[in-house]
Amino acid sequence: MIILGLVFILITIRQVGRFSFKIWQVMLAGAILALLTGEISPGDAVHAINPGVMLFLLGMFIVGEGVKSSGLLEDCIDWICSHATSGDMLLLLVTWTMGLLSAVLMNDTIAIIGAPLILVLAGRFGVSKPGAMIALCFSVTTGSVFSPIGNPQNYLIASYVTDMSPYLLFLSGLCIPTMFSLFVIHIFLRPFFKGAKIPEGSCMTRTVSPEISKKPVYLSFLLIFSGIATQVINGIFNSGWAVPIEWVAIAAAIPVLVFSSDKIGTIKNIDWHTLIFFASMFVLMQSVYNTGFFQGMMPAGGGTDVLVVLAGGVLLSQVISNVPFVALFQPVLLSPGVSPSIALALASGSTIAGNLTILGAASNVIVILQAERHGIFVPMSLFCRYGIPVTLCQTCIYAAFLTLIS
Numbered sequence: 001m002i003i004l005g006l007v008f009i010l011i012t013i014r015q016v017g018r019f020s021f022k023i024w025q026v027m028l029a030g031a032i033l034a035l036l037t038g039e040i041s042p043g044d045a046v047h048a049i050n051p052g053v054m055l056f057l058l059g060m061f062i063v064g065e066g067v068k069s070s071g072l073l074e075d076c077i078d079w080i081c082s083h084a085t086s087g088d089m090l091l092l093l094v095t096w097t098m099g100l101l102s103a104v105l106m107n108d109t110i111a112i113i114g115a116p117l118i119l120v121l122a123g124r125f126g127v128s129k130p131g132a133m134i135a136l137c138f139s140v141t142t143g144s145v146f147s148p149i150g151n152p153q154n155y156l157i158a159s160y161v162t163d164m165s166p167y168l169l170f171l172s173g174l175c176i177p178t179m180f181s182l183f184v185i186h187i188f189l190r191p192f193f194k195g196a197k198i199p200e201g202s203c204m205t206r207t208v209s210p211e212i213s214k215k216p217v218y219l220s221f222l223l224i225f226s227g228i229a230t231q232v233i234n235g236i237f238n239s240g241w242a243v244p245i246e247w248v249a250i251a252a253a254i255p256v257l258v259f260s261s262d263k264i265g266t267i268k269n270i271d272w273h274t275l276i277f278f279a280s281m282f283v284l285m286q287s288v289y290n291t292g293f294f295q296g297m298m299p300a301g302g303g304t305d306v307l308v309v310l311a312g313g314v315l316l317s318q319v320i321s322n323v324p325f326v327a328l329f330q331p332v333l334l335s336p337g338v339s340p341s342i343a344l345a346l347a348s349g350s351t352i353a354g355n356l357t358i359l360g361a362a363s364n365v366i367v368i369l370q371a372e373r374h375g376i377f378v379p380m381s382l383f384c385r386y387g388i389p390v391t392l393c394q395t396c397i398y399a400a401f402l403t404l405i406s
Contacts, residue, residue: 003033004288024277031280040287048286049279052246059249061270063220064109066256069211077117087196095185099143103150107140111363115370124199130378131192133371137364138185141354146174153326154347167231173344177401181394188390216255223252285327306345306402313349322350341406348398356391358383
Protein backbone atom coordinates (compact mmCIF):
# COMPACT_ATOMS: atom_id res chain seq x y z
CA MET A 1 0.00 0.00 0.00
CA ILE A 2 2.90 2.37 0.70
CA ILE A 3 4.28 1.79 -2.79
CA LEU A 4 0.86 2.43 -4.32
CA GLY A 5 0.50 5.66 -2.34
CA LEU A 6 3.88 6.91 -3.51
CA VAL A 7 3.04 6.07 -7.11
CA PHE A 8 -0.26 7.94 -6.99
CA ILE A 9 1.35 10.97 -5.34
CA LEU A 10 4.06 11.13 -8.02
CA ILE A 11 1.50 10.68 -10.80
CA THR A 12 -0.46 13.61 -9.36
CA ILE A 13 2.42 16.06 -8.85
CA ARG A 14 4.66 14.80 -11.70
CA GLN A 15 7.66 16.73 -10.32
CA VAL A 16 9.95 16.70 -7.31
CA GLY A 17 12.35 19.63 -7.22
CA ARG A 18 14.13 19.85 -10.55
CA PHE A 19 13.15 16.32 -11.50
CA SER A 20 10.00 15.73 -13.55
CA PHE A 21 8.43 12.32 -14.05
CA LYS A 22 6.34 10.84 -16.80
CA ILE A 23 3.40 8.65 -15.83
CA TRP A 24 4.82 5.51 -17.38
CA GLN A 25 8.12 5.98 -15.55
CA VAL A 26 6.38 6.28 -12.20
CA MET A 27 4.24 3.19 -12.80
CA LEU A 28 7.25 1.16 -13.99
CA ALA A 29 9.23 2.17 -10.91
CA GLY A 30 6.31 1.14 -8.70
CA ALA A 31 6.08 -2.29 -10.33
CA ILE A 32 9.84 -2.85 -10.01
CA LEU A 33 9.74 -1.79 -6.35
CA ALA A 34 6.86 -4.19 -5.67
CA LEU A 35 8.98 -7.01 -7.14
CA LEU A 36 12.12 -6.03 -5.23
CA THR A 37 10.27 -5.82 -1.89
CA GLY A 38 8.56 -9.17 -2.40
CA GLU A 39 5.04 -7.70 -2.61
CA ILE A 40 4.53 -9.91 -5.66
CA SER A 41 6.54 -12.82 -7.03
CA PRO A 42 7.99 -12.77 -10.57
CA GLY A 43 5.65 -15.60 -11.59
CA ASP A 44 2.57 -13.79 -10.29
CA ALA A 45 3.77 -10.60 -11.97
CA VAL A 46 3.93 -12.31 -15.36
CA HIS A 47 0.47 -13.83 -14.91
CA ALA A 48 -0.93 -10.46 -13.77
CA ILE A 49 -0.27 -8.87 -17.17
CA ASN A 50 -3.41 -9.22 -19.26
CA PRO A 51 -2.24 -10.33 -22.74
CA GLY A 52 -5.60 -9.48 -24.30
CA VAL A 53 -5.35 -5.84 -23.25
CA MET A 54 -1.72 -5.60 -24.39
CA LEU A 55 -2.48 -7.08 -27.82
CA PHE A 56 -5.52 -4.85 -28.24
CA LEU A 57 -3.57 -1.69 -27.45
CA LEU A 58 -0.70 -2.73 -29.73
CA GLY A 59 -3.07 -3.38 -32.63
CA MET A 60 -5.02 -0.15 -32.19
CA PHE A 61 -1.86 1.94 -31.94
CA ILE A 62 -0.70 0.49 -35.28
CA VAL A 63 -4.07 1.25 -36.87
CA GLY A 64 -3.84 4.78 -35.48
CA GLU A 65 -0.44 5.18 -37.11
CA GLY A 66 -2.01 4.07 -40.39
CA VAL A 67 -4.75 6.68 -40.08
CA LYS A 68 -2.12 9.32 -39.37
CA SER A 69 0.27 8.25 -42.14
CA SER A 70 -2.44 7.95 -44.81
CA GLY A 71 -3.81 11.44 -44.27
CA LEU A 72 -7.32 10.20 -43.50
CA LEU A 73 -7.72 12.33 -40.41
CA GLU A 74 -6.56 15.41 -42.31
CA ASP A 75 -9.24 14.64 -44.90
CA CYS A 76 -11.74 14.54 -42.05
CA ILE A 77 -10.64 17.99 -40.87
CA ASP A 78 -10.91 19.36 -44.41
CA TRP A 79 -14.43 17.93 -44.58
CA ILE A 80 -15.31 19.71 -41.35
CA CYS A 81 -13.84 22.93 -42.72
CA SER A 82 -15.89 22.76 -45.91
CA HIS A 83 -19.16 21.98 -44.11
CA ALA A 84 -18.93 24.37 -41.16
CA THR A 85 -21.07 27.40 -42.05
CA SER A 86 -20.90 29.02 -38.61
CA GLY A 87 -19.12 28.81 -35.28
CA ASP A 88 -21.95 26.72 -33.86
CA MET A 89 -21.75 24.30 -36.77
CA LEU A 90 -17.96 24.09 -36.41
CA LEU A 91 -18.27 23.15 -32.73
CA LEU A 92 -20.98 20.63 -33.52
CA LEU A 93 -18.91 18.97 -36.25
CA VAL A 94 -15.72 18.89 -34.13
CA THR A 95 -17.58 17.45 -31.14
CA TRP A 96 -19.36 14.69 -33.02
CA THR A 97 -16.59 13.83 -35.49
CA MET A 98 -13.86 13.56 -32.87
CA GLY A 99 -16.22 11.92 -30.39
CA LEU A 100 -17.39 9.20 -32.77
CA LEU A 101 -13.86 8.59 -34.09
CA SER A 102 -12.65 8.05 -30.53
CA ALA A 103 -15.28 5.34 -30.09
CA VAL A 104 -13.67 3.39 -32.93
CA LEU A 105 -9.97 4.29 -32.72
CA MET A 106 -9.66 4.91 -28.95
CA ASN A 107 -9.56 8.38 -27.42
CA ASP A 108 -5.78 8.47 -26.86
CA THR A 109 -5.21 7.75 -30.56
CA ILE A 110 -7.48 10.61 -31.66
CA ALA A 111 -5.88 12.89 -29.07
CA ILE A 112 -2.43 12.17 -30.48
CA ILE A 113 -3.24 12.72 -34.15
CA GLY A 114 -6.12 15.18 -33.76
CA ALA A 115 -4.60 17.93 -31.59
CA PRO A 116 -2.32 19.56 -34.22
CA LEU A 117 -5.05 19.35 -36.85
CA ILE A 118 -7.70 20.95 -34.60
CA LEU A 119 -5.21 23.75 -33.91
CA VAL A 120 -4.97 24.37 -37.65
CA LEU A 121 -8.75 24.33 -37.90
CA ALA A 122 -9.08 26.85 -35.04
CA GLY A 123 -6.56 29.12 -36.72
CA ARG A 124 -8.39 29.02 -40.04
CA PHE A 125 -11.72 29.90 -38.39
CA GLY A 126 -10.22 32.47 -36.02
CA VAL A 127 -11.66 30.89 -32.87
CA SER A 128 -10.04 30.42 -29.47
CA LYS A 129 -7.28 27.81 -29.72
CA PRO A 130 -7.39 26.98 -25.98
CA GLY A 131 -11.17 26.61 -26.37
CA ALA A 132 -10.71 24.33 -29.37
CA MET A 133 -8.29 22.17 -27.36
CA ILE A 134 -10.79 21.91 -24.51
CA ALA A 135 -13.49 20.96 -27.03
CA LEU A 136 -11.23 18.20 -28.37
CA CYS A 137 -10.53 16.92 -24.85
CA PHE A 138 -14.22 16.80 -23.93
CA SER A 139 -15.20 15.25 -27.26
CA VAL A 140 -12.73 12.35 -27.31
CA THR A 141 -13.46 11.60 -23.65
CA THR A 142 -17.24 11.67 -23.96
CA GLY A 143 -17.44 9.91 -27.32
CA SER A 144 -15.36 7.00 -26.06
CA VAL A 145 -17.81 6.18 -23.23
CA PHE A 146 -20.22 3.97 -25.20
CA SER A 147 -17.61 1.79 -26.90
CA PRO A 148 -15.68 -1.09 -25.30
CA ILE A 149 -12.71 -0.10 -27.46
CA GLY A 150 -13.14 3.66 -26.97
CA ASN A 151 -10.60 3.90 -24.16
CA PRO A 152 -8.27 1.58 -22.22
CA GLN A 153 -10.40 1.39 -19.08
CA ASN A 154 -13.49 0.41 -21.08
CA TYR A 155 -11.60 -2.41 -22.73
CA LEU A 156 -10.37 -3.49 -19.32
CA ILE A 157 -13.99 -3.67 -18.15
CA ALA A 158 -15.15 -5.38 -21.36
CA SER A 159 -12.51 -8.07 -20.96
CA TYR A 160 -14.26 -9.19 -17.76
CA VAL A 161 -17.79 -9.20 -19.20
CA THR A 162 -18.65 -12.80 -20.09
CA ASP A 163 -22.45 -12.92 -19.87
CA MET A 164 -23.03 -11.03 -23.15
CA SER A 165 -21.23 -9.26 -25.96
CA PRO A 166 -19.42 -6.20 -24.55
CA TYR A 167 -20.39 -4.27 -27.68
CA LEU A 168 -24.05 -5.06 -27.15
CA LEU A 169 -23.81 -4.19 -23.46
CA PHE A 170 -22.08 -0.85 -24.02
CA LEU A 171 -24.17 0.19 -27.02
CA SER A 172 -27.49 -0.66 -25.40
CA GLY A 173 -26.58 0.83 -22.03
CA LEU A 174 -24.44 3.86 -22.84
CA CYS A 175 -25.14 5.03 -26.41
CA ILE A 176 -28.21 7.17 -25.65
CA PRO A 177 -26.80 9.03 -22.61
CA THR A 178 -23.55 9.58 -24.52
CA MET A 179 -25.42 11.29 -27.36
CA PHE A 180 -27.06 13.65 -24.85
CA SER A 181 -23.67 14.22 -23.19
CA LEU A 182 -22.12 15.29 -26.50
CA PHE A 183 -24.84 17.94 -26.82
CA VAL A 184 -23.93 19.16 -23.32
CA ILE A 185 -20.42 19.94 -24.60
CA HIS A 186 -21.91 22.00 -27.41
CA ILE A 187 -24.09 23.98 -25.01
CA PHE A 188 -21.29 24.98 -22.63
CA LEU A 189 -18.47 25.61 -25.14
CA ARG A 190 -20.40 27.83 -27.56
CA PRO A 191 -18.75 31.05 -26.25
CA PHE A 192 -15.36 29.85 -27.56
CA PHE A 193 -16.71 29.56 -31.10
CA LYS A 194 -18.65 32.83 -31.38
CA GLY A 195 -17.49 35.17 -34.13
CA ALA A 196 -15.89 32.42 -36.19
CA LYS A 197 -14.63 33.58 -39.60
CA ILE A 198 -15.69 31.17 -42.33
CA PRO A 199 -12.68 30.42 -44.60
CA GLU A 200 -13.01 29.99 -48.32
CA GLY A 201 -12.04 26.66 -49.86
CA SER A 202 -10.06 23.86 -48.22
CA CYS A 203 -8.33 24.24 -44.89
CA MET A 204 -5.17 22.87 -46.54
CA THR A 205 -4.27 20.89 -43.44
CA ARG A 206 -2.02 18.36 -45.18
CA THR A 207 1.63 19.04 -44.40
CA VAL A 208 3.38 15.82 -45.49
CA SER A 209 2.94 13.26 -48.24
CA PRO A 210 1.09 10.08 -47.19
CA GLU A 211 3.37 7.18 -46.24
CA ILE A 212 0.65 4.62 -46.88
CA SER A 213 -2.31 4.34 -49.25
CA LYS A 214 -5.77 4.81 -47.80
CA LYS A 215 -6.94 1.41 -49.10
CA PRO A 216 -5.08 -0.68 -46.46
CA VAL A 217 -6.50 1.59 -43.74
CA TYR A 218 -10.00 1.11 -45.16
CA LEU A 219 -9.36 -2.63 -44.98
CA SER A 220 -8.33 -2.22 -41.32
CA PHE A 221 -11.61 -0.42 -40.61
CA LEU A 222 -13.53 -3.16 -42.43
CA LEU A 223 -11.87 -5.78 -40.21
CA ILE A 224 -12.66 -3.78 -37.06
CA PHE A 225 -16.32 -3.31 -37.98
CA SER A 226 -16.60 -6.97 -39.01
CA GLY A 227 -15.21 -8.00 -35.64
CA ILE A 228 -17.65 -5.71 -33.88
CA ALA A 229 -20.48 -7.21 -35.94
CA THR A 230 -19.56 -10.75 -34.86
CA GLN A 231 -19.58 -9.62 -31.23
CA VAL A 232 -23.03 -8.03 -31.56
CA ILE A 233 -24.48 -11.01 -33.48
CA ASN A 234 -23.07 -13.41 -30.91
CA GLY A 235 -24.58 -11.33 -28.10
CA ILE A 236 -28.02 -11.42 -29.72
CA PHE A 237 -28.15 -14.96 -31.11
CA ASN A 238 -25.43 -16.72 -29.07
CA SER A 239 -23.98 -17.93 -32.38
CA GLY A 240 -20.50 -18.74 -31.07
CA TRP A 241 -18.94 -16.77 -33.93
CA ALA A 242 -17.54 -13.93 -31.85
CA VAL A 243 -13.89 -13.08 -32.42
CA PRO A 244 -11.96 -11.85 -29.35
CA ILE A 245 -11.49 -8.08 -29.44
CA GLU A 246 -7.71 -8.32 -29.19
CA TRP A 247 -7.48 -10.52 -32.29
CA VAL A 248 -9.68 -8.09 -34.20
CA ALA A 249 -7.22 -5.31 -33.34
CA ILE A 250 -4.20 -7.40 -34.38
CA ALA A 251 -5.87 -8.42 -37.66
CA ALA A 252 -6.70 -4.77 -38.37
CA ALA A 253 -3.05 -3.82 -37.80
CA ILE A 254 -1.71 -6.27 -40.39
CA PRO A 255 -2.72 -4.30 -43.55
CA VAL A 256 -1.08 -1.16 -42.14
CA LEU A 257 2.19 -2.96 -41.44
CA VAL A 258 2.22 -4.88 -44.73
CA PHE A 259 1.55 -1.89 -47.00
CA SER A 260 3.41 0.84 -45.13
CA SER A 261 6.40 2.27 -47.00
CA ASP A 262 8.17 2.81 -43.68
CA LYS A 263 7.51 -0.32 -41.63
CA ILE A 264 10.35 0.37 -39.18
CA GLY A 265 9.12 3.93 -38.69
CA THR A 266 5.58 2.69 -38.04
CA ILE A 267 6.84 0.28 -35.38
CA LYS A 268 9.02 2.97 -33.80
CA ASN A 269 6.09 5.39 -33.64
CA ILE A 270 3.95 2.97 -31.62
CA ASP A 271 3.30 4.38 -28.17
CA TRP A 272 5.53 1.89 -26.37
CA HIS A 273 5.49 3.97 -23.21
CA THR A 274 1.75 3.42 -22.85
CA LEU A 275 2.26 -0.32 -23.25
CA ILE A 276 4.94 -0.24 -20.54
CA PHE A 277 2.56 1.75 -18.35
CA PHE A 278 -0.17 -0.88 -18.67
CA ALA A 279 2.12 -3.86 -18.08
CA SER A 280 3.54 -2.15 -14.99
CA MET A 281 0.08 -1.17 -13.78
CA PHE A 282 -1.16 -4.77 -13.96
CA VAL A 283 1.78 -5.91 -11.83
CA LEU A 284 1.41 -3.16 -9.22
CA MET A 285 -2.38 -3.45 -8.96
CA GLN A 286 -2.18 -7.22 -8.57
CA SER A 287 0.28 -6.79 -5.70
CA VAL A 288 -2.18 -4.40 -4.02
CA TYR A 289 -5.19 -6.58 -4.80
CA ASN A 290 -3.45 -9.55 -3.15
CA THR A 291 -3.52 -7.68 0.17
CA GLY A 292 -7.34 -7.72 0.20
CA PHE A 293 -7.43 -4.10 1.37
CA PHE A 294 -9.78 -2.73 -1.28
CA GLN A 295 -12.01 -5.80 -1.32
CA GLY A 296 -12.84 -5.13 2.31
CA MET A 297 -13.97 -1.59 1.46
CA MET A 298 -16.50 -2.68 -1.13
CA PRO A 299 -20.06 -3.95 -0.50
CA ALA A 300 -20.58 -7.60 -1.29
CA GLY A 301 -22.23 -8.88 -4.48
CA GLY A 302 -25.38 -7.15 -5.61
CA GLY A 303 -25.21 -4.60 -2.78
CA THR A 304 -23.02 -2.36 -4.88
CA ASP A 305 -24.93 0.78 -5.84
CA VAL A 306 -24.86 2.18 -9.38
CA LEU A 307 -24.77 5.81 -8.22
CA VAL A 308 -21.95 5.13 -5.76
CA VAL A 309 -19.83 3.51 -8.46
CA LEU A 310 -20.59 6.31 -10.93
CA ALA A 311 -19.75 9.10 -8.47
CA GLY A 312 -16.73 7.20 -7.15
CA GLY A 313 -15.40 6.80 -10.67
CA VAL A 314 -15.70 10.53 -11.37
CA LEU A 315 -14.07 11.64 -8.12
CA LEU A 316 -11.44 8.97 -7.42
CA SER A 317 -10.17 9.03 -11.00
CA GLN A 318 -8.93 12.56 -10.28
CA VAL A 319 -6.63 11.16 -7.61
CA ILE A 320 -5.49 7.80 -8.94
CA SER A 321 -6.37 8.22 -12.65
CA ASN A 322 -9.15 6.28 -14.34
CA VAL A 323 -7.24 3.24 -15.58
CA PRO A 324 -5.67 2.37 -12.20
CA PHE A 325 -9.05 3.01 -10.57
CA VAL A 326 -10.74 0.48 -12.85
CA ALA A 327 -7.87 -1.98 -12.50
CA LEU A 328 -8.18 -1.85 -8.72
CA PHE A 329 -11.94 -2.03 -8.37
CA GLN A 330 -13.29 -3.96 -11.30
CA PRO A 331 -12.58 -7.48 -9.97
CA VAL A 332 -14.75 -6.60 -6.98
CA LEU A 333 -17.46 -4.72 -8.85
CA LEU A 334 -17.79 -7.43 -11.49
CA SER A 335 -17.95 -10.30 -9.03
CA PRO A 336 -20.81 -12.84 -9.30
CA GLY A 337 -24.20 -11.35 -8.49
CA VAL A 338 -23.34 -7.80 -9.54
CA SER A 339 -25.63 -6.25 -12.15
CA PRO A 340 -24.21 -5.36 -15.61
CA SER A 341 -25.30 -1.79 -14.80
CA ILE A 342 -22.40 -1.67 -12.34
CA ALA A 343 -19.97 -2.31 -15.20
CA LEU A 344 -21.62 0.49 -17.18
CA ALA A 345 -21.50 2.84 -14.18
CA LEU A 346 -17.81 2.05 -13.73
CA ALA A 347 -17.15 2.70 -17.43
CA SER A 348 -19.08 5.97 -17.63
CA GLY A 349 -17.91 7.39 -14.29
CA SER A 350 -14.23 6.62 -14.80
CA THR A 351 -14.35 8.01 -18.34
CA ILE A 352 -16.25 11.30 -17.95
CA ALA A 353 -13.92 11.96 -15.01
CA GLY A 354 -11.58 13.16 -17.74
CA ASN A 355 -13.84 16.17 -18.33
CA LEU A 356 -13.51 17.44 -14.76
CA THR A 357 -9.78 18.25 -14.67
CA ILE A 358 -6.82 17.95 -17.02
CA LEU A 359 -5.34 15.14 -14.91
CA GLY A 360 -8.56 13.12 -15.07
CA ALA A 361 -7.57 11.39 -18.33
CA ALA A 362 -4.37 10.58 -20.19
CA SER A 363 -5.95 11.88 -23.42
CA ASN A 364 -6.25 15.33 -21.81
CA VAL A 365 -2.56 15.36 -20.97
CA ILE A 366 -1.73 14.32 -24.54
CA VAL A 367 -3.80 17.16 -26.03
CA ILE A 368 -2.55 19.83 -23.61
CA LEU A 369 1.11 18.89 -24.10
CA GLN A 370 0.72 18.97 -27.88
CA ALA A 371 -0.91 22.39 -27.62
CA GLU A 372 2.04 23.64 -25.54
CA ARG A 373 4.45 22.42 -28.22
CA HIS A 374 2.63 24.78 -30.60
CA GLY A 375 2.78 27.68 -28.14
CA ILE A 376 -0.81 27.35 -26.89
CA PHE A 377 -1.27 27.26 -23.10
CA VAL A 378 -4.46 25.86 -21.60
CA PRO A 379 -4.67 26.82 -17.89
CA MET A 380 -6.14 24.31 -15.43
CA SER A 381 -8.47 27.06 -14.20
CA LEU A 382 -9.92 27.56 -17.69
CA PHE A 383 -10.33 23.82 -18.20
CA CYS A 384 -12.11 23.41 -14.86
CA ARG A 385 -14.32 26.46 -15.40
CA TYR A 386 -16.03 24.56 -18.19
CA GLY A 387 -15.16 21.04 -17.07
CA ILE A 388 -16.99 21.20 -13.74
CA PRO A 389 -20.45 22.11 -15.13
CA VAL A 390 -20.03 19.77 -18.12
CA THR A 391 -19.09 16.85 -15.85
CA LEU A 392 -21.92 17.58 -13.40
CA CYS A 393 -24.50 17.60 -16.20
CA GLN A 394 -23.09 14.47 -17.81
CA THR A 395 -22.98 12.65 -14.46
CA CYS A 396 -26.67 13.44 -13.94
CA ILE A 397 -27.50 12.16 -17.43
CA TYR A 398 -25.68 8.84 -16.93
CA ALA A 399 -27.05 8.49 -13.39
CA ALA A 400 -30.64 8.96 -14.56
CA PHE A 401 -30.30 6.54 -17.47
CA LEU A 402 -28.43 3.81 -15.57
CA THR A 403 -30.89 4.03 -12.68
CA LEU A 404 -33.72 3.65 -15.17
CA ILE A 405 -32.32 0.48 -16.77
CA SER A 406 -30.89 -1.17 -13.66
